Amino acid sequence: MMVWKKVEAGTLPTEAPVKLWAGNGRGEPCTACEQPILKSQAEYEPQYDGRAPIRLHVGCHGLWEAERRRRGYLPDD
Numbered sequence: 001m002m003v004w005k006k007v008e009a010g011t012l013p014t015e016a017p018v019k020l021w022a023g024n025g026r027g028e029p030c031t032a033c034e035q036p037i038l039k040s041q042a043e044y045e046p047q048y049d050g051r052a053p054i055r056l057h058v059g060c061h062g063l064w065e066a067e068r069r070r071r072g073y074l075p076d077d
């Protein structure tokens with residue numbers, strides 16, 4: 001799982017999303033780990049203007065947030 005590399009490459013943004021949508025997976029690949037998000041799993045979809053759709057497993061979303069926090073884009077709380 002190389003979330004930080006995706007952030008480094010710009011595939012995953014560091015900015016906060018406009019909106020965070022959550023629902024059930026639809027078998028589409030996760031933007032972070034590239035494994036499908038199964039219908040039995042929860043899927044997070046951070047929404048951005050003018051950016052390709054991002055889909056994340058709950059665990060991958062947590063790793064992405066940790067990476068953003070490490071880079072100072074998320075406040076420690």
Ligand SMILES: [Zn+2]
Pocket residue numbers: 030031032033034035056057060
């Ligand atoms: Zn994933």
